Amino acid sequence: MRKESSTNTLNREKIQGDCGMAYTLDLIGGRWKPTILWRLLQGKQRYSELKKSIPSVSERILVLQLRELEKDGLINRLVYAEVPPRVEYELTSSGESLKPMLQVISDWGNVHRPRNTPD
Amino acid sequence: MRKESSTNTLNREKIQGDCGMAYTLDLIGGRWKPTILWRLLQGKQRYSELKKSIPSVSERILVLQLRELEKDGLINRLVYAEVPPRVEYELTSSGESLKPMLQVISDWGNVHRPRNTPD
DNA sequence: CTCATTACTTACATTTTTGTCAGTACTGGA
DNA sequence: TCCAGTACTGACAAAAATGTAAGTAATGAG
Numbered sequence: 001m002r003k004e005s006s007t008n009t010l011n012r013e014k015i016q017g018d019c020g021m022a023y024t025l026d027l028i029g030g031r032w033k034p035t036i037l038w039r040l041l042q043g044k045q046r047y048s049e050l051k052k053s054i055p056s057v058s059e060r061i062l063v064l065q066l067r068e069l070e071k072d073g074l075i076n077r078l079v080y081a082e083v084p085p086r087v088e089y090e091l092t093s094s095g096e097s098l099k100p101m102l103q104v105i106s107d108w109g110n111v112h113r114p115r116n117t118p119d
Numbered sequence: 120m121r122k123e124s125s126t127n128t129l130n131r132e133k134i135q136g137d138c139g140m141a142y143t144l145d146l147i148g149g150r151w152k153p154t155i156l157w158r159l160l161q162g163k164q165r166y167s168e169l170k171k172s173i174p175s176v177s178e179r180i181l182v183l184q185l186r187e188l189e190k191d192g193l194i195n196r197l198v199y200a201e202v203p204p205r206v207e208y209e210l211t212s213s214g215e216s217l218k219p220m221l222q223v224i225s226d227w228g229n230v231h232r233p234r235n236t237p238d
Numbered sequence: 239c240t241c242a243t244t245a246c247t248t249a250c251a252t253t254t255t256t257g258t259c260a261g262t263a264c265t266g267g268a
Numbered sequence: 269t270c271c272a273g274t275a276c277t278g279a280c281a282a283a284a285a286t287g288t289a290a291g292t293a294a295t296g297a298g
Contacts, residue, residue: 008256008283011150011175020228021153021221029148031130031286034140047245056130058287063246083295084243094231101223102140108220109139112213127253127286150256166275177257182276202265203274 027072028098032057032065037091038106040075041099044090074098146191147217151176151184156210157225159194160218163209193217 016023028034035054039045045053051062066089069075074095080086091098135142147153154173158164164172170181185208188194193214199205210217 006257006283011256014175015150015154016232019153019157019225020230020232021157021225022228023232024224024228025144025148025153029144031134034138034144035134038138038140048243051245056133058289059246060248060288061286064286079245082244085245085294087245097231098227101227104220104223105143106138106140108217109141109143111139112216113135113139113142125253125287130286167273170275177259178276179258179278180256183256198275201274203272204264204276206275 024101027069027074028102030065030068032061033069034102036062036065036069037074037095037098037102040089040091040095041102044078044088047087047089050089069095143220146188146193147221149184149187151180152188153221155181155184155188155208156193156214156217156221159208159210159214160221163197163207166206166208169208188214 012022012026016026028037032054036050039050039053047066050066051057051059054062057065066075066077070077073092076090076092078088078090080088131141131145135145147156151173155169158169158172166185169185170176170178173181176184185194185196189196192211195209195211197207197209199207
């Protein structure tokens with residue numbers, strides 16, 4: 001998915017190495033990652049529950065974002081040897097440690113963003 | 120640059136309307152925005168100074184990111200009627216209000232990221 | 239044997255972001 | 269007239285992110 005040595009990738013890596021902010025933002029910056037993390041802060045969730053609670057993601061993308069969060073050590077994927085399959089996702093301790101930060105980010109946004117009109 | 124009604128764009132807008140976190144992350148999430156904001160937290164900077172302090176950005180992208188930050192109300196663009204031209208960028212009060220949040224994001228990243236080896 | 243259930247994959251297409259490189263506009267001074 | 273200096277802009281190209289639609293694997297219930 002990523003070329004190894006495009007200027008784009010090199011720049012990304014360079015910035016992240018220099019700047020904690022860029023690193024953090026890359027981890028939580030995917031389209032659906034904030035939503036997923038927010039859900040998981042409420043506790044462990046099955047794949048199907050996540051899917052239901054975020055109806056506009058396609059499965060492909062949901063899985064993709066979950067895999068990245070897992071690779072980055074923010075969530076755990078718990079597979080139960082059952083049929084039909086059961087897979088649960090939960091925050092790692094590293095993921096949990098995001099909580100205060102996510103709260104601050106959320107608060108800033110809620111103060112400054114234009115709101116959706118509730119119907 | 121953006122189609123108005125691609126699923127992609129609609130999803131972005133929907134999420135942002137529902138979730139302060141997604142809104143905030145979209146504002147500060149561009150490749151060079153954290154770096155630019157970090158610079159500007161140190162004070163007003165001329166275009167040429169920004170360019171010099173971030174040597175790997177191309178001018179086109181630098182300008183693009185500055186324009187977006189401006190559109191989103193985080194920075195001001197001050198144009199002096201001089202020749203050769205002089206343009207300075209500074210944080211708005213809204214931009215300044217990001218400071219504690221950026222600090223938290225930066226700190227989290229610095230604790231958790233793998234470091235660049237200093238040469 | 240067939241079906242329902244769950245958690246995915248795969249192939250492909252579209253949209254968005256980022257980057258390259260060359261050029262422009264202005265004007266005061268040599 | 270020609271050039272230096274500053275802050276851009278434009279045409280084009282590559283890479284990355286996101287989305288669509290259809291299919292797969294396993295197995296216990298009926």
